[in-house]
Amino acid sequence: MTQTDGLLPHLFRTEYSKITAVLCKLFGIEHVEIAEDIASDTFLLASETWGIKGLPENPAAWLYTVAKNKAKDYLKRNTLFMQKIMHQLDSNELDDRELEINLSDQNITDSQLQMMFAICHPSISAEAQICLSLRVLCGFGINEIAAAFLTSKETINKRLFRAKEKLREENVKIEFPSEGAIGERLETVARTLYLLFNEGYYSHSQESTLQKEVCYEAMRLTYFLLENKKTNLPFINALMSLMCFHASRFEARTDGDGQTILYQDQDENLWDRELISRGNYFLNTAWQGNKITKYHIEAGIASWHTKKEDSAEKWxxxxxxxxxxxxxxxxxxxxxxxxxxxxxxNGKAEAVIEAEKLxxxxxxxxxLLLGELYMGTDDLMAVDHLQKALQLATAKSDKTLITNKILAISLLSKG
Amino acid sequence: MKDFLLLFRNDPQVAQTLSPEELQARTKKWMDWVGGIAAQNKLVDRGNRLSNEGAVLKPGNIITDGPYVEIKESLGGYTLIRAESLEEAIELSKGCPILQFDGNVEVRPINPM
Structure with a gap:
């Protein structure tokens, strides 16, 4: 059954979020747990059934059918809940208790997009937004989220619980923001996606596969925004461009043992040219707007970093x-x-003066920066700062890197 | 922390005689100076440049054209920064490139209404 072993996690990521979004849209965000439970049950059944009988012809369709039936069963069992929902839905189908669960591509896309706006609601803390996004929009398990955040399952569960409470308290609706509010709401969504990407890109978690997946999920959700006319705005293109440029260096930034390889030591041949050219495409589109955002600037910086050779012009x-x-x-x-x-x-001398003011x-x-700036002119100061950096470092890969730098300086000054 | 208004004054006619390269070099100096203040998280508002034309209204409905063009110390722009004290605000202003170009910076604490 190796066939299902690889497929299920992948399907889980993509389909879990779709099913949750559609059900959540139907039930209302205050019942997000029920939507999650039904989606989880569906996957549990899939892993059991497919393990025995093998894969169905169309796994996604199979999942949708099961999810629909489970949702209907749930509604039949819970008349009270059903009355509330039916009331909200203002449905004419009350009598035969038939509920239309629409899992068409269009409804899935719309629901997911609206879920993004609901989860990235300004009333919820950025940290909770990222956590909820990973769970509900990306289908990550609690264990995986805890690993990505370098924290415990309990902490993540509490964080999710509080975030969902907040969604209920604020009575957040799963809907598209009004024409006038969309720009502002989209800024919150963009900030969350940006933080989500950074969480994956700069996280000290030792699980590099997981880190990459967080980044790719952030890119997938950003791409979603680009596919919709209303949300395909220049600054979203800038954000996408920034992500493409950074992601292009994935294969080059760690060695076989998971140790960080600094930019200047990376093998350019490992940079993903396809992602770089996509980054350029999105950046060009981004500049067609008239407002310059931090995403534009950061994408601009990242685009210069796709050219490895140093030049006065570049810096x-x-x-x-x-x-x-x-x-x-x-x-x-x-x-x-x-x-x-x-x-x-402008030279190290000027930079040292400016650095001391920071x-x-x-x-x-x-x-680490001051260590770098003093290196060669005042090695004692350089080592002093590197020692301080070492004391502040928590990640193992950082400690190795700093220790190596200190060693290099003392070797040079002896020789 | 307190906010301070920096007022930049110089002779506006000098800028008109500069070559594009000289102008670009000046722009870089300005950007590096403002960027340095922003890097310390002490920039409140980068502010703006002021046009040379304008008008001055005086009592008795007397309106004069901005006579600034002939004055060596015309108000050319402003920036808002934050600092612990007037002394610190002055220290931050010492790097202002206008000082290298015969201009001056007026540093004024802002008292919120």
């Missing part, structure tokens, strides 16, 4: 893009990267 462009990014929105990471670009464009002494990357 001057990157520096100016970081200046613009910081003017739009401050973040410690942008401030540190800007200072690195400054050292490349006021980020508790940040591991800050000391």
């Amino acid at each position: 001057e462009h990157i520096l100016q893009l970081y200046n613009q990014l910081l003017i739009i929105e401050y973040s410690p990471v942008a401030a540190l990267n800007r200072t690195y670009a400054l050292s490349k464009a 006021n980020l002494a508790g940040n591991q990357l800050y000391h």
Whole structure:
């Protein structure tokens, strides 16, 4: 039954979220657990049945049929729930208790898109939005989410519980936002997808397959927005472009043992040219709008990083893009990267002065940067900062990297 | 933290005599300076440039054209920053490129109404 072993997790990811979205749209978001339970039951039955009888001809259709029947059974058993739902649905079908469960492609797409807006509701914390997205929109298991966040199952369960409570309290509707509100609501959706991608891309979780899957899910959901005319806006294209450029380096950024390979040491031949060209395509589309967002700027920076060779022009462009990014929105990471670009464009001496002003002494990357900037001119200071970075580091791969740097400096100064 | 308004004054006629390369070099200096303040999370609003034309209204319905073009210290733009004290705001303003071009920066604390 190796055939089903590989297929089921894949089907689970794609179909679980579709079934949950359609049922949730039908029941209302306050009953999201029921939708999830029915979807989970469906997959349980699939894994049992397919394990014995082999795969059905059309696995997705099989799942939809089972899910529909389970939903109808549930409604029949729970008359009280059914009355409430029927009331909400304002259905004429009350008598024969026949409920239309529409699993057409169009309804699936619409429901998933509307679920994205419901989950990425401004009243819910960003952290909870990411958690809910992974569970409900991407079909990740609690174990997987806990692994991605480097936390326990209990924490994730609590987080999900509170997020769902909040959705109920705020009476969030699964619907498309009104024409006037769509831009603003879409900004929250974009921010969540951006954070979701970063969660996968920068997570210290040792499970690199899982990290990649989180990133690909973020890209899949972003692509969803691009497929709909109302949500295919320039800044969503910019976001997609940014994700494509970053994802292009997946194969090059870790070695066989899962150790991080820094950008300058990566093998360019492992960069995914197809994703880079897609990134360029989305970035070109993004520039057709008249509003410049942080996604545009970040995609612009990422596009310069797809050209490996160093040049004065490259770093001057990157520096100016970081200046613009910081003017739009401050973040410690942008401030540190800007200072690195400054050292490349204007020289290390100027960058050291600027770095000392950043006021980020508790940040591991800050000391790593200063270590880098002092290297060669003041090795004692460099080692001092690298030691501080080492103290602040928690991930094993980071510690190895910093220790190697310190070793390299002491070897050089001895030789 | 308190907000401060930085007012930039210089001779607007000088800019008209600059070559495109010189203008570009100046733009880079401005961007690097503002970017440096933003990197410290002390930029409130990058602000804007002001056009040279304009008008001054005086009592008795007297309206004069902006006489700024002839004045060496014309108000050319503004930026909003935040700092712990006036001293810090002055320190941040010392890197302003306008000082290299015979202009000046006026630093004024903002008292919220």
